[in-house]
Each structure stands twice: as structure tokens, then as C-alpha cells.
Amino acid sequence: MDEIRAHVQAALGEAGAHGLDHTLRVTSLCEEIGRAEEADMEILITAALFHDIARPLEKETGIPHEEEGARIAADYLRSRGWDERRVEAVAAAVRTHRYRSDRRPGGLEAQILSDADKLDAMGAVGIARTFLRAGEHGGGIPDGTEHIHEKLLNLRERIRTPAAREIAEQRHAFLEEFVGRLEGEMGADQPSAPLRK
Structure with missing residues (x-):
């Protein structure tokens, strides 16, 4: 390896x-x-x-x-x-x-890799990567927030394996809390959709 x-x-x-x-x-x-x-x-x-x-x-x-x-x-x-x-x-x-x-992904190993890749886009690391990605593409906080709504908050539903689902639940809850706080701090002028459950 x-x-x-x-x-x-x-x-x-x-x-x-x-x-x-x-x-x-x-x-x-x-x-x-x-x-x-x-x-x-x-x-x-x-x-x-x-x-x-x-x-x-x-x-x-x-x-x-x-x-x-x-x-x-x-x-x-x-x-x-x-x-x-x-x-x-x-x-x-x-x-x-x-x-x-x-x-x-068909086989178990393919499902686990897919799950692990999605998990790294969730939680605290996922948030950090989102804003890093936004910066790499010349964007700012609104771009990162939009990405969270369009992708990150939908990842939990695509997790396939039981062990990954346990991790996903915790990371998803953190994502929801973070987005709620971020949008609250940025105020009503934030150009992104409201938090979707």
C-alpha cells in the first residue's frame, strides 16, 4: 500500500x-x-x-x-x-x-467507498472543504452556502451501508446546525435558499 x-x-x-x-x-x-x-x-x-x-x-x-x-x-x-x-x-x-x-456502486467495497467519499463532504470537514473549494473557484461565503444546500444536505439520503449511516446522522445534524447559525449571523440578505430538512 x-x-x-x-x-x-x-x-x-x-x-x-x-x-x-x-x-x-x-x-x-x-x-x-x-x-x-x-x-x-x-x-x-x-x-x-x-x-x-x-x-x-x-x-x-x-x-x-x-x-x-x-x-x-x-x-x-x-x-x-x-x-x-x-x-x-x-x-x-x-x-x-x-x-x-x-x-x-454495486459491490460492498464500491458502496463503502461511495459512502466514505460522501462522509468526507459532511460534518466539520465537509464544511471546511466546501469553503476551501469556493475559494479555489473564486467564490465566497454565499457560494459555499449554496453548495451546502445543493449537495451536502442531500448526502445523508445516499448513504448505503449501516456503519456509514451512523456516522452520516451525526455529521448531517452538525451541518444543519452550522447552516442555521451561519445564515442567522449573515442576516436576511444572505443569497441562499432557507434551510431544507
Whole structure:
């Protein structure tokens, strides 16, 4: 796994809304959820490490990062002699993790990766990443708040595994409290929709 981590780190860089720090948090969540759900940890952790490897390429190529990431992961693992069935399981998990994708995660490991990626967009870390992302795109607090309403507050309903649902409930409650306080402090001129339950 150290070799895979170094390979991913070289592609992603250290920080940012989708940098190595995000990948490592998702990997840690996969470890926690995977143990509880009795997943194949080698497939799961490998997929977690690779899940956003193609993020930096997406802007340049226009290829969705989950598609290119699945290809990169599969090529890398084949070059290391992995069994084709396991290669395909990792690639399928990477290919189906994205919130905006029409593809749904099928196997347990794919579901856990999808859940872990969504969990890292919830709670305190999710809030921090939202405003970091807004800044990376030249936006401000209203842009971040809008993103919370459009995406983050909807993530709880897309969590699939029981262990992840427990974490999601706590993080969702924190999100609701934060948005309520933020909008209260910013006043009536805040250009975002009211908090939706």
C-alpha cells in the first residue's frame, strides 16, 4: 500500500478540496466502515487510495475523473500482477464513487467507498472543504452556502451501508446546525435558499 500511496501522492499533491489529505481521510473512513461491514480490505483500501487520482486531469482532458481514475488504477494494478477479478473490483469501486455520476456502486467495497467519499463532504470537514473549494473557484461565503444546500444536505439520503449511516446522522445534524447559525449571523440578505430538512 505504501507504493500505491506514493504513486497517488505524486499525482494529487498534498492539499486542496480533493488533495491527498482528502484521499487519506476517505481511506481512513473506508478502514473503519470496511471492518464493521466485513469488506475485502485490500480491494477497498486500494480503491480508496485511487479514487480521485485523475482529479487533476479532469480539467485538462474533460474525461470524468472517476472514469479515468478507474482506468489508471486498473493499468497500475495489472502492471503489478494483480488478478483480473480483483483489478475489476477496484476499478468498479473507483468508477462508481462520484456523487454526480449516474452509475450506482454495486459491490460492498464500491458502496463503502461511495459512502466514505460522501462522509468526507459532511460534518466539520465537509464544511471546511466546501469553503476551501469556493475559494479555489473564486467564490465566497454565499457560494459555499449554496453548495451546502445543493449537495451536502442531500448526502445523508445516499448513504448505503449501516456503519456509514451512523456516522452520516451525526455529521448531517452538525451541518444543519452550522447552516442555521451561519445564515442567522449573515442576516436576511444572505443569497441562499432557507434551510431544507
